Amino acid sequence: MRAVDIIAKKRDGLALTAEEINFFVEGFITERIPDYQVAAWAMAVLLRGMTDEETAHLTMAMAHSGEILDLSGLAHIVVDKHSTGGVGDKTTLVVAPLVAAVGLPVAKMSGRGLGFTGGTLDKLESIPGFSVALTTEQFLATVRQHGIVVAGQSAELAPADGKLYALRDVTATVPSLPLIASSIMSKKIAAGAEAIVLDVKVGRGAFMTTLSEARKLAELMIRIGASAGRRVTTVLSGMGQPLGRAVGNALEVAEAIETLRGNGPQDFTEHCLVIGAEMLVLGGLAPDPDKGMTLLERALAEGQALAKFREWVSAQGGNARVADDLSLLPQAPVTLTVAASQAGYLAEIDARAVGLATMALGAGRERKGEPVDHAVGVVLGPKVGDRVEAGQPLLTIHAQDEQSAAACKQQVLGAYKLSSEPVAAPPLVYDVLRG
Numbered sequence: 001m002r003a004v005d006i007i008a009k010k011r012d013g014l015a016l017t018a019e020e021i022n023f024f025v026e027g028f029i030t031e032r033i034p035d036y037q038v039a040a041w042a043m044a045v046l047l048r049g050m051t052d053e054e055t056a057h058l059t060m061a062m063a064h065s066g067e068i069l070d071l072s073g074l075a076h077i078v079v080d081k082h083s084t085g086g087v088g089d090k091t092t093l094v095v096a097p098l099v100a101a102v103g104l105p106v107a108k109m110s111g112r113g114l115g116f117t118g119g120t121l122d123k124l125e126s127i128p129g130f131s132v133a134l135t136t137e138q139f140l141a142t143v144r145q146h147g148i149v150v151a152g153q154s155a156e157l158a159p160a161d162g163k164l165y166a167l168r169d170v171t172a173t174v175p176s177l178p179l180i181a182s183s184i185m186s187k188k189i190a191a192g193a194e195a196i197v198l199d200v201k202v203g204r205g206a207f208m209t210t211l212s213e214a215r216k217l218a219e220l221m222i223r224i225g226a227s228a229g230r231r232v233t234t235v236l237s238g239m240g241q242p243l244g245r246a247v248g249n250a251l252e253v254a255e256a257i258e259t260l261r262g263n264g265p266q267d268f269t270e271h272c273l274v275i276g277a278e279m280l281v282l283g284g285l286a287p288d289p290d291k292g293m294t295l296l297e298r299a300l301a302e303g304q305a306l307a308k309f310r311e312w313v314s315a316q317g318g319n320a321r322v323a324d325d326l327s328l329l330p331q332a333p334v335t336l337t338v339a340a341s342q343a344g345y346l347a348e349i350d351a352r353a354v355g356l357a358t359m360a361l362g363a364g365r366e367r368k369g370e371p372v373d374h375a376v377g378v379v380l381g382p383k384v385g386d387r388v389e390a391g392q393p394l395l396t397i398h399a400q401d402e403q404s405a406a407a408c409k410q411q412v413l414g415a416y417k418l419s420s421e422p423v424a425a426p427p428l429v430y431d432v433l434r435g
Contacts, residue, residue, distance in 0.1 A: 003033045003037045003041075004037070011048065016057075018057040025058070025065055029160045039171045046175070049178060055181055058182040059185045062160040063161075066160075067156045069157070071192040074140070078143070080106065080107060080191060080197075081279055082184050082196065082198050082199065084217065086205050087351040087358075088245070089118065090120075090252035092108065092120045093120070093309075096312070098272065098300065102304075104279060104283040105148065109150075109188075110124075110132070112152070118247070123250075124253075126374040127313055128319040133152060134152075135156065139157070149315075158186050158191075161190075168183075169365070177213070180207060195282035197282060200214045201214070202238055202430060204351050219234075233281075233432065233435065234433045235432050236431045236433070237271060239351055242349065247380070248376055248377010249373075249377065250329040250330045250375055254329055257306075257322065273296050274429055277296060279292075280296070332375040334398070335398055336408075339391050339394060342390050344418035344419055349383065349384055350414070354412055356411070357411040360408060361400075376399055378397050381394050
């Protein structure tokens with residue numbers, strides 16, 4: 001069996017066998033198959049697609065490229081959540097401690113930024129000392145002792161996906177439905193959670209730009225989960241505009257902390273409650289989402305979620321004082337406020353354009369392994385549907401120098417469209433699909 005033959009077969013639109021997929025994945029992690037051949041294969045998959053059967057085989061091959069964790073001894077049930085990627089999506093930073101504070105353990109493997117979207121690991125590393133590189137023993141011990149852990153793919157857990165994830169980011173092969181589905185589900189299966197809530201983003205700021213695409217991805221992941229014995233719920237959520245107001249690693253951590261304090265943006269807070277409530281239902285702590293929402297709102301109001309955040313940060317080596325002093329997070333030396341040139345109703349904030357603008361500041365990466373600047377990004381003011389007046393601040397840019405701030409201003413202004421007539425805010429959640 002040769003890698004080039006497998007690439008050619010997929011290039012020609014033919015289905016790969018389980019044996020061929022296993023051979024290719026094993027060759028990639030043992031470096032018998034080089035990056036450039038894997039990149040060619042990924043592009044062939046992007047262009048030609050995969051059947052459900054192929055996608056399931058790829059998912060299991062990547063999950064079994066390392067250890068499959070058994071969390072059954074840690075709690076009655078452990079629930080995970082995952083987002084397909086969006087601009088300003090710092091949901092895990094709030095949902096994980098919020099759900100854990102109610103009593104449902106959360107064990108999560110996360111990724112770094114892909115393209116114009118941010119990555120949970122990059123955000124967490126904004127916190128001084130926070131370690132996302134945990135061994136299997138550390139991963140298990142952390143969730144056992146604290147009821148919460150979020151880590152990256154190690155050499156022991158889904159190593160094939162970790163390598164492919166980084167390669168996709170820099171080879172323009174991110175928006176492939178089977179590659180997205182297998183990447184997400186292989187991590188979920190490897191991490192051992194029995195129940196999973198998937199936040200499938202829809203819109204310009206997501207990899208699934210239409211509701212039909214997002215629904216196909218959601219249904220595919222539900223089927224993959226069922227074949228692996230996992231219970232999966234998918235939330236189809238809007239990503240036409242950035243989620244919340246902050247876009248950029250440390251800025252998003254600060255917004256997450258404010259949300260845990262009870263002061264978060266309305267859209268972001270509501271989104272976190274929706275995701276968290278579905279987790280509580282899957283975990284058996286709430287009979288329905290409404291009851292789950294009530295439990296979560298109480299944990300926010302009484303400070304339990306913020307206390308769990310401090311505990312979590314400390315458990316993974318971070319400085320828990322960031323929960324009380326946001327100045328401990330990285331700070332950009334230059335800030336530039338951008339004002340509206342005319343009055344009107346905000347009709348659009350193109351999340352993709354905002355994501356690309358913050359990426360140009362240094363908040364994202366263009367090449368595999370490239371470092372990110374944790375301090376830079378943008379903080380939005382008014383959101384779609386809001387009325388703005390001439391001269392009113394639209395957003396604030398956080399940059400390393402005045403030149404990059406000015407360039408970002410020109411780029412991000414193109415994301416805004418005003419209307420003379422009132423505009424309705426876009427839907428936050430389109431649908432919830434329960435497996």
